[in-house]
Amino acid sequence: MPRSAASTTRIWDPTVRLFHWLLVALIAFSWWSGEQHDMERHRLSGYAILALLVFRVFWGFAGPRTARFTTFVRGPGAVMAYMRGLGRRTGHAADGHNPLGGWSVIAMLAVIGLMVAAGLFAVDVDGFESGPLADYVSFDQGRTAAELHETVFNGILALVALHVAAVVFYLVWKRQNLVRPMITGSRKSVDGETPAELRWSPVLAVVGIVIAVAVAWAVSTGFRF
């Protein structure tokens, strides 16, 4: 029996995909607005990234199985076993993140979280522009936060480079396109695979979005309501 066109497996729910591509766009925009010294838009972009991070952490507990930390954060044994198979020229039909990629997600969330946190307290050299929480720290502490904010950007660049390199490696060496599933939500099924439903609750998604926006808004006001 020929495989039907429908033999795909859903691995990414719409919110995870939206999270991914919004994060790509906002990190690019944050870099650009920072370079332009357009601090008004740079701050807004940072608040949006903060909202994305809050949502993603919430979704790591409330989302579908492929979004959950308990599913994709794996022990060293699983990571080593996965890495031993890296050289094989066959695709890897992970149910979402592979064991190494899961740690890449954690690293990304941590570094981008540190970036946002440093930005919230940062003060520019003139004492003119600052993050919304800068009035809780001294000028010197704010300057240190600004320097950290600049340094951590290199960490983000390194992780992005590693991430893109891994995607290219999969495309060229393993002949597996990882970008398409991040757009469509589905990857090709492997033979004998029975696609499992990707269950997620739109109600919980809305709850997560409301929490994320509320947190980002509260922080943006410097907790002055």
Next chain:
Amino acid sequence: MTLSKSLSLAALGMSAAFLAVTSTLAVAASPAATTIATRHANFKKMGGAMKVLKDQVSSGTIDKPAAVAAAKTLAATGRAQVGLFPNGSGASSGVKTDALPAIWTNRAVFDGQMKAFIAQADKMVVAANTGNAAAVGAQFKAVGGTCAACHKQFRADN
């Protein structure tokens, strides 16, 4: 025993003398270093004063004595800065500084920017004395504008 002891004493004495000479040289060799350190400390003081005003503007409540003191710091320190950019106190002195060579090649413009800052800082003192949040906020923007304008042209962006 005594020979090695006196030798080590001599070595100690020589190294002390060497240290004294080199440290004297280090100080004597760079009056630019002192100038640069002073103006750097002054700019940090001004940054701190700006932050005092900024925090008040964003909270919406003006603490008049603190705002006036910060504004006076800006005006007085700004005046002191004018004399702290002598020739040879740029990066060519070998001391780390963000002051661009354009300060000395484009001196008239630089001095004009300094004057503009001082004028706005004086108005900041007046605005702070009103204790009015809107007035302080508006003048804070004007002062910040002169900081940015000068930095854009004369300070290394890093």
